[in-house]
Amino acid sequence: MGVREFEKLPYAEYLEDFTGHLAREGDYDTVHLRDREFDDLDAGNARFLESAFTSVTFNGGRYRRSRFNDVWMRSVRWVGADLGETDWLHADVDGGVLAGVRLDGAVLRRVVFQNCKFDSVNFRAAELREVTFTDCVLRAADFGEATLAGVRFDGCVLQETRVGKAKMTDVDLRGVRELGIADGVAALDGATISGAQLLQLAPLMADLLGIVVTDE
Template structure:
């Protein structure tokens, strides 16, 4: 699944409608066509908030609580989101470009038609999340946990996966063929429903053999 993602703020269809945001984030607030430009938000709460046709450019979030927030038609560029609580959030038609998500709790979240491009995801908890038509393009995924998650129509073109866990995940039409590297320490059994290429199959063969109790030994 490929989806065009605007490179510039001015390319957004709602760019001319955006109004600048000032002050702290607030829980249960409705943010409609709002521009969050630069700045840092630390230990604030926007739990239950709704973000509709909003843009985040160069925004740093640290320890921000966004549990059960909703993001629809949201564009995030060069953001740095660290130790944020994104659990049980809903994302639809959103895009992350050139940013960092580190130490983020996003378990139980629902992502539909979301694109991550040129991003770094490190220590991100996506356990029991539901991802449908999600693209990780040219990203680094390190210590990302998809345990018990449901992935449908997800692809990883040009992305590097390191210590990515899939144990207990349910995969359907998940395309790993164009991933730059597959580092799956314990989730090879969760690959049922994924598509890989022949080179990746050879790289994963020792893990498959171990899971099946097969000893491979040359005389």
């Protein structure tokens, strides 16, 4: 689990409130963004290091290839933003909303998502390593062709999830409360599921194997 309280961040005492504007290729070190709303920014290739985000909304905008290293986010909303090919390391995200967001080709390592809502988020060809989703709702998330290693979903709801051609290693789905796979059930090779989930996925597996199931 990540750090839940702002005051317990190892860099909390060094943070300074950020009141400026985010810019392309900007370098932001130990800044605290709070109670801000950013609309349609072009802040690609920006770098955030040991920074905090509290009650911030990003409407649209292009943040492609930006880096988020050792960041802490609370109640942050990303709506229609392009976060493709971004790099996330040691990030803690709690109570966030990501809707219509692109994270295609992104690299996420040792990232914790808690109490977050994902709606139509594109993780295609992304790389997720040691990422934990706890008490999150993921609706129509697309993990097609993504690489997932050491990923856990605890207390989560997955609806209309696409995993076609994904590569999974040590992915734990047993804690998922609702497991809805829209396509790519074959890509679950490398994932651990419960017996109840196996029964739930049986119709998809039968269809994949061309098995006709009938009691007539």
